[in-house]
Amino acid sequence: MTASSALAAPYLSGLTLDHIAVATPDLDSGSAAYLALNLHPEGPDEDVPGQGVRVRAFEIGGSLIELLMPTRESSPIATFLAKRGAGLHHLAFRVSDLAAEMQRLSALGAVFISAEPQAGRAGTRVAFLHPKWSGGTLIELVEHPAERGE
Numbered sequence: 001m002t003a004s005s006a007l008a009a010p011y012l013s014g015l016t017l018d019h020i021a022v023a024t025p026d027l028d029s030g031s032a033a034y035l036a037l038n039l040h041p042e043g044p045d046e047d048v049p050g051q052g053v054r055v056r057a058f059e060i061g062g063s064l065i066e067l068l069m070p071t072r073e074s075s076p077i078a079t080f081l082a083k084r085g086a087g088l089h090h091l092a093f094r095v096s097d098l099a100a101e102m103q104r105l106s107a108l109g110a111v112f113i114s115a116e117p118q119a120g121r122a123g124t125r126v127a128f129l130h131p132k133w134s135g136g137t138l139i140e141l142v143e144h145p146a147e148r149g150e
């Protein structure tokens, strides 16, 4: 594979950017910059109890800015805020078959934080790759209900 076709390869994978997540202690104050940039929430805020977060999603170019605030002290976002402060939290890519992608990546040595998919926002199923495996960036894989024919 030549360098130029290797560069093109990611676009052949079918992987798309689902969202860029930002951790904030408060959705309203965290929204100010995005509203000033004329971005608008794509819907009502959504609680994801399993993750201990409230989500406000701003639509941008077919992807989302996912603003996350903690709803309980044990939330990963609460821990993140305490240790690293507000800001970029993770990248999320949309996959058509989460189980198959988890199996494929695991065979390549990828480390998933949980072996089982978890419930995400908007009826999605999600899995997180450990940042130690992915070069220091937390990466989430997202499968939408439509991919499951729901």
Ligand SMILES: CC[C@H](C(=O)O)C(=O)SCCNC(=O)CCNC(=O)[C@H](O)C(C)(C)COP(=O)(O)OP(=O)(O)OC[C@H]1O[C@@H](n2cnc3c(N)ncnc32)[C@H](O)[C@@H]1OP(=O)(O)O
Pocket (backbone or CB within 6 Å): 021, 048, 051, 053, 055, 066, 068, 076, 077, 079, 080, 083, 088, 089, 090, 092, 113, 119, 120, 121, 124, 126, 128, 130, 131, 132, 136, 137, 138, 140
């Ligand atoms: C699913 C709903 C919604 C959606 O999209 O639908 C969401 O995205 S919810 C998002 C919140 N949920 C999660 O983030 C789940 C996955 N995250 C975790 O399980 C933890 O946060 C974990 C394992 C990444 C870190 O756990 P914890 O903070 O308790 O452990 P450490 O502090 O020891 O961290 C270990 C190591 O990882 C580094 N770290 C932590 N968070 C991040 C991050 N967001 N990006 C990059 N690196 C991160 C941390 O600095 C430690 O590294 P070290 O070099 O040892 O300091």
Ligand SMILES: [Co+2]
Pocket (backbone or CB within 6 Å): 019, 021, 066, 090, 092, 140
């Ligand atoms: Co996310």
